[in-house]
Amino acid sequence: AKVGVPAETRSGERRVALVPEVVPRLLDAGLEVYVQSGAGRHAYASDEDYRAAGAKIVDGDVLADSDIVLTVQPLEPAAARRLRPGATVIGFLAPSLELDTIRALRDREATALALELVPRISRAQAMDALSSQALVAGYRAALVAAERLPKFFPLFMTAAGTVPPAKVLVLGAGVAGLQAIATARRLGAVVEAYDVRAAAAEEVRSLGARFIELELETQDGAGGYAKEQSAEFLRRQRELIGQHVAASDAVITTAAVPGRPAPLLVTTEMVERMRPGSVVVDLAAESGGNCELSRPGEEVVHRDVLIWGGRNVPSQLPVHASQLYAKNVANLLLHIIRDGEIRFDFDDEIVTGCCVTHAGEVRQESIRQLVE
Numbered sequence: 001a002k003v004g005v006p007a008e009t010r011s012g013e014r015r016v017a018l019v020p021e022v023v024p025r026l027l028d029a030g031l032e033v034y035v036q037s038g039a040g041r042h043a044y045a046s047d048e049d050y051r052a053a054g055a056k057i058v059d060g061d062v063l064a065d066s067d068i069v070l071t072v073q074p075l076e077p078a079a080a081r082r083l084r085p086g087a088t089v090i091g092f093l094a095p096s097l098e099l100d101t102i103r104a105l106r107d108r109e110a111t112a113l114a115l116e117l118v119p120r121i122s123r124a125q126a127m128d129a130l131s132s133q134a135l136v137a138g139y140r141a142a143l144v145a146a147e148r149l150p151k152f153f154p155l156f157m158t159a160a161g162t163v164p165p166a167k168v169l170v171l172g173a174g175v176a177g178l179q180a181i182a183t184a185r186r187l188g189a190v191v192e193a194y195d196v197r198a199a200a201a202e203e204v205r206s207l208g209a210r211f212i213e214l215e216l217e218t219q220d221g222a223g224g225y226a227k228e229q230s231a232e233f234l235r236r237q238r239e240l241i242g243q244h245v246a247a248s249d250a251v252i253t254t255a256a257v258p259g260r261p262a263p264l265l266v267t268t269e270m271v272e273r274m275r276p277g278s279v280v281v282d283l284a285a286e287s288g289g290n291c292e293l294s295r296p297g298e299e300v301v302h303r304d305v306l307i308w309g310g311r312n313v314p315s316q317l318p319v320h321a322s323q324l325y326a327k328n329v330a331n332l333l334l335h336i337i338r339d340g341e342i343r344f345d346f347d348d349e350i351v352t353g354c355c356v357t358h359a360g361e362v363r364q365e366s367i368r369q370l371v372e
């Protein structure tokens, strides 16, 4: 089968779905690989690099001739309509937002596998692009906080006196939050963190940060994910977390609940209690924001506190974000390939979990309702 990698067209996207290093694995599985000229440019993968790895470079459109298309962002609806009928597409699909794309994929009888929906079971860990990209975002969030803060992160003992370390608070200790903690710790900050999942406490402590215990009854969700908490819970949580926010130099927020708007954790009033020069880095800005004042892709200054709102943060480190992403995509692709051809097994929980469209139908009930 022919695998095609188009250049990403969504504004600001710098990643690429396949990097040269991963091409040989696809060739070994009996696939042919076609990469649109310039597709890897923003991730510093040149046409020459892809050619050397055994891929063929295509000038112009790669969609119409591919059996399998690998993307980072969902195809635009018009691009989806150019697919070969019955093609397979693997990438992020933002299935509850990109309804026109999903309709186009369905009408093209395409099989669309959405990486967001790969089940979080140990067998599928190597395909978990949400985790690999969250790791990139969490690392970047800590660096942004360190860079924007008008203070040192580490403790300094100098002849001119001792400078205490910065205090960093991380709210949400999933994949991104844990990486933000680890990075802030490496830079020498004193870190405390909170998450509604009790299981996060041990992971936070193992990174040398303090876990904040709140006197709150939390409800755990399914599949290792957080559940959406009640309005009353969130009100109490804000009350209890307020003093920690006020005492911090930098607050990094990463709290999310799959398929739901991000919980509001840091209000304007809480920001107003922070010291001038403090920083809030909100990785959840795009999904509604953990901080009331954050705007995705913008830096807002409110009473001398900087609020940095993330927008496609993994794309800000396109080289390693693409490398990890490409491995996730290749692992999912090779999972469905036998002897160079696609074999879908709809008894396989990985395939049924992430397959959004197939043979002219939307296969996920919740998405079907949105589309129709």
Ligand code: NAD
Residues within 6 Å of the ligand: 119, 120, 121, 122, 124, 125, 128, 130, 131, 134, 171, 172, 173, 174, 175, 176, 177, 194, 195, 196, 197, 200, 223, 224, 225, 226, 227, 229, 237, 254, 255, 256, 257, 258, 263, 265
């Ligand atoms: P996520 O991005 O959906 O959410 C980030 C964090 O926000 C989560 O830890 C969540 O508990 C937390 N959160 C939600 N509401 C909150 C609130 N009101 N206050 C504070 N925190 C809140 O989650 P994620 O990082 O993708 O993953 C979460 C967990 O899932 C992981 O830590 C891990 O335990 C599990 N996981 C399992 C697998 C696997 O088995 N393959 C893979 C990845 C993650």
